[in-house]
Amino acid sequence: MSSISDVLEKSIIFNSLEDTDLQRIAPMFEKWELHTGDILTTAGNTAQYFFILGKGTLLLAMKDGRSVVLDAPGDFVAMELLSDRGMYKTTITALEDGMAFVIPRKVFLDFIQEDTPGAAAIMQAWQGFLDQVAAFAKQIEVINVPTIF
Amino acid sequence: MYGLEAINANNGWATSVVGITIVFSGLVVLSLVISQLYKALDLYENPQKIRDWFSRAKRSDKFLETEVPLFVLTEEQKEIIKQFALLVRTLEDHFSLPRLFELAQISGVKNFHSNLNILLKSAIIFPDKEGFFCWDQDMYIKTISNRNSLKKMEDNRK
Amino acid sequence: MEALFLQFFHNTGFYLCDYRNIIMILVGIIFVYLGIAKDYEPLLLVPIGFGMLIGNIPIFTGLGLGIYEPNSVLHYLYFGVTQGIYPPLIFLGIGAMTDFSTLLSRPVLMLLGAAAQAGVFITFLGALALGFAPHEAASIGIIGGADGPTAIFLTAKLAPQLIGPIAVAAYSYMALVPVIQPPIMRLLTTRKERLIRMEEPREVSKREKIIFPIVAFLLCCFLAPAALPLLGMLCFGNLLKEAVVTERLAVTARTTIIDTATILLGVTVGASTQGDVFLTSSSVGIFVLGAGSFCVATATGVLFAKFMNLFLKSKINPLLGAAGVSAVPDSARVVQVVGQQEDPTNFLLMHAMAPNVSGVIGSAIAAGVLWSLMASKVM
Numbered sequence: 001m002s003s004i005s006d007v008l009e010k011s012i013i014f015n016s017l018e019d020t021d022l023q024r025i026a027p028m029f030e031k032w033e034l035h036t037g038d039i040l041t042t043a044g045n046t047a048q049y050f051f052i053l054g055k056g057t058l059l060l061a062m063k064d065g066r067s068v069v070l071d072a073p074g075d076f077v078a079m080e081l082l083s084d085r086g087m088y089k090t091t092i093t094a095l096e097d098g099m100a101f102v103i104p105r106k107v108f109l110d111f112i113q114e115d116t117p118g119a120a121a122i123m124q125a126w127q128g129f130l131d132q133v134a135a136f137a138k139q140i141e142v143i144n145v146p147t148i149f
Numbered sequence: 150m151y152g153l154e155a156i157n158a159n160n161g162w163a164t165s166v167v168g169i170t171i172v173f174s175g176l177v178v179l180s181l182v183i184s185q186l187y188k189a190l191d192l193y194e195n196p197q198k199i200r201d202w203f204s205r206a207k208r209s210d211k212f213l214e215t216e217v218p219l220f221v222l223t224e225e226q227k228e229i230i231k232q233f234a235l236l237v238r239t240l241e242d243h244f245s246l247p248r249l250f251e252l253a254q255i256s257g258v259k260n261f262h263s264n265l266n267i268l269l270k271s272a273i274i275f276p277d278k279e280g281f282f283c284w285d286q287d288m289y290i291k292t293i294s295n296r297n298s299l300k301k302m303e304d305n306r307k
Numbered sequence: 308m309e310a311l312f313l314q315f316f317h318n319t320g321f322y323l324c325d326y327r328n329i330i331m332i333l334v335g336i337i338f339v340y341l342g343i344a345k346d347y348e349p350l351l352l353v354p355i356g357f358g359m360l361i362g363n364i365p366i367f368t369g370l371g372l373g374i375y376e377p378n379s380v381l382h383y384l385y386f387g388v389t390q391g392i393y394p395p396l397i398f399l400g401i402g403a404m405t406d407f408s409t410l411l412s413r414p415v416l417m418l419l420g421a422a423a424q425a426g427v428f429i430t431f432l433g434a435l436a437l438g439f440a441p442h443e444a445a446s447i448g449i450i451g452g453a454d455g456p457t458a459i460f461l462t463a464k465l466a467p468q469l470i471g472p473i474a475v476a477a478y479s480y481m482a483l484v485p486v487i488q489p490p491i492m493r494l495l496t497t498r499k500e501r502l503i504r505m506e507e508p509r510e511v512s513k514r515e516k517i518i519f520p521i522v523a524f525l526l527c528c529f530l531a532p533a534a535l536p537l538l539g540m541l542c543f544g545n546l547l548k549e550a551v552v553t554e555r556l557a558v559t560a561r562t563t564i565i566d567t568a569t570i571l572l573g574v575t576v577g578a579s580t581q582g583d584v585f586l587t588s589s590s591v592g593i594f595v596l597g598a599g600s601f602c603v604a605t606a607t608g609v610l611f612a613k614f615m616n617l618f619l620k621s622k623i624n625p626l627l628g629a630a631g632v633s634a635v636p637d638s639a640r641v642v643q644v645v646g647q648q649e650d651p652t653n654f655l656l657m658h659a660m661a662p663n664v665s666g667v668i669g670s671a672i673a674a675g676v677l678w679s680l681m682a683s684k685v686m
Contacts, residue, residue: 036262057266065245066280095266151438161435165428171676175530176421180414
């Protein structure tokens with residue numbers, strides 16, 4: 001799974017988007033290679049990127065000791081960059097070699113804040129994803145999602 | 150009658166010991182029951198978890214029947230996994246994965262990133278859905294004692 | 308005419324007065340003063356103090372006025388004490404106002420409530436050693452449970468003649484919890500221990516809170532059936548509170564019923580302290596043992612908390628052990644105050660309520676156990 005289109009189709013938040021929205025957002029992502037032990041984000045630092053996992057395993061460690069492991073293509077992290085404060089809540093470490101697609105915070109914010117059905121679909125899917133993967137973290141995320149959603 | 154003589158004559162020691170034992174037993178039993186109460190209610194409210202248990206049990210039954218391991222390790226990897234097992238013993242039943250990660254780093258465990266990944270992929274370590282992780286001792290023993298295949302799970306997946 | 312005046316004078320309190328009545332009237336006035344001016348347990352000390360005034364008016368025996376005279380009004384009111392009717396009604400109200408959330412979120416703290424009951428049994432031994440009969444010793448020991456209604460209930464069953472001194476001792480020491488406990492707590496703990504912060508309790512669901520009184524009642528009463536009148540009412544009151552649909556009954560239980568029972572119990576217990584009955588050498592013994600009982604209960608609670616810390620990964624602040632003596636919520640408040648003297652940002656009150664309410668359950672079980680063990684000796 002090396003192309004962004006494949007990953008977006010696989011991702012439960014993006015696969016509900018209209019083709020036009022998908023075509024618009026796909027070029028905004030850039031591909032990063034992940035190496036075992038790479039630290040992608042550090043909790044408390046200003047959020048710069050939003051990640052979609054293409055291949056590999058990521059450990060998302062929260063400050064309170066809780067964590068989530070993501071290993072399915074299409075899993076995505078760092079949605080907290082949508083928050084007003086825009087701080088990473090997790091330290092993300094690559095547990096094996098792999099690949100991720102990243103989108104810069106500003107670019108993604110511009111897309112998501114257009115208040116289109118696509119943006120709403122993404123937010124709704126994000127909540128669904130949290131329920132499935134890390135229900136315990138949902139409360140934290142909800143607090144930081146801008147009120148327009 | 151006064152003093153120890155009075156206590157002995159009235160069976161005071163036995164009465165006190167029996168009394169405090171009963172009070173303690175009552176409150177210990179009650180505390181044990183209420184400490185499990187919320188778990189029982191959680192299962193009642195989320196019957197899916199019970200189904201998950203059974204499906205997991207079935208999965209491991211199948212595993213036993215076919216004797217095909219999900220993940221086969223080299224001797225070196227097995228040694229490292231054993232080191233992880235020792236580290237996990239120092240943690241709570243539902244432990245923090247980043248804490249284990251940190252302990253592995255401090256203890257100088259070799260290639261701890263990838264070996265932790267092996268533990269996760271082989272389901273020796275599995276999430277409790279509350280942000281913490283548990284150690285599956287059965288799976289650990291099966292994985293450690295396996296000598297049949299040298300194929301890794303990635304190959305199986307492919 | 309002179310003879311009539313003389314006869315009337317012979318029937319007045321001035322003529323019949325005994326020095327013991329004067330002493331008890333002074334004690335009653337002190338109780339009323341402490342309750343009103345110092346705010347020490349006013350809901351208890353004011354009725355008891357005024358009851359002492361009522362009970363120590365010197366009266367002409369035979370007029371059917373005294374609390375110990377059959378068919379007197381006071382005697383009928385006192386019936387609720389001697390037959391153990393008021394304490395369960397008070398427990399109904401306590402149940403309807405108690406929130407067991409902190410206990411449910413960290414059940415291990417319940418053991419502190421059990422440990423503090425050791426004071427009851429140690430005092431029982433002390434009372435035996437001082438020459439009290441076993442059933443009297445059991446009634447004296449229960450003072451260490453720091454639970455007035457429980458002490459009165461058990462004494463009414465085992466040693467009704469001691470109700471006055473035991474009730475007065477129990478309520479006096481409960482009012483003095485802020486004075487008695489802190490020195491013992493400081494003596495038995497290090498500063499480092501007093502600074503321990505407790506883990507945030509988990510959120511407890513409504514369903515848990517509803518199930519708890521039923522489970523607690525069934526478990527405890529199957530183990531110690533004699534605790535049935537107290538625990539049954541405590542758990543029933545709590546179920547009324549948590550069930551929500553019975554809110555009206557819960558409100559009545561925690562207001563009208565408990566207030567009525569407290570007034571009647573306080574006044575009649577106070578009235579039962581007639582100087583000639585109350586001021587005896589055994590009363591002095593009861594007061595001394597009662598104080599000892601409180602101190603021992605506090606110490607065992609604190610020491611047991613330290614003992615638990617040897618095994619617990621998440622340490623508990625040993626000050627919480629002092630809250631195991633029941634005396635809801637005064638001993639929990641004392642824990643908060645002593646804890647905050649070391650660290651003003653450490654809030655222990657919420658956590659201390661767990662051993663505090665388990666102390667209520669523990670003392671009720673202890674009373675039930677003592678009653679069942681001693682019943683044969685009374686009959």
